[in-house]
Amino acid sequence: MFLEIPDVLTAEEVAQLKSIAQSAKFVDGRISSPHSTVKDNLQVDHADEGYQVSSRMMATALQRNEAFRNYAFPALMAPPLLARYEPGMKYGVHSDSAVMTVGQRQLRSDLSCTIFLNEPEAYEGGALAVHLGSRVIEFKLKPGDAVVYPSTTLHEVTPVTRGERLVGITFIESQIVDSTLRELLYDLDEVAALEGFNMSPENRTRLQHVRTNLRRMWSATK
């Protein structure tokens, strides 16, 4: 359902991103969601020189992360964006857009991702809260850690009451649309990675055959 990934960013990258955020121009987050009545945050101005640098740094960090690749089966990622929440700001309950324009392409958002940049103690409130039926699961991770969750969920960022919440956010189109199938394949791949060499070579090959062909079938469901 969720993947929490520790240390997606190095301490050095976190420091660089915080420094970029300090000098960059931030604009009203509604600029990218003009019809939203619940979005109340700031995001780095696309025209600011810090935008490209910060976005590339976060995209590279996610792409090089094996846990992220294994879980998300990424096909396309929106350029990660720095977002800031000052006291009083929040992002009310919503679900993310189904389709977004990325360059010349349309990205179907299957997974959403938040990379945390500030120490959890540096701000009060500001948890990413994902609603699962009557339960709410809250994430407030340490700098450099990320959470990946299905874009199909209702979620919110609870009001910041003190300090500043600084995060990077992005959206991912997966090769596997259906999150149930994607998670089954992730589990099977994990079992193969952890247990594959305890099996006979014949069974390892059969397991590999099953994984490959499920992936082929399920990647084709787009």
Ligand SMILES: O=C(O)CCC(=O)C(=O)O
């Ligand atoms: O800031 C976050 O952690 C998530 C924000 C969010 O839900 C969004 O940008 O759609």
Ligand SMILES: [Fe+2]
């Ligand atoms: Fe969202």
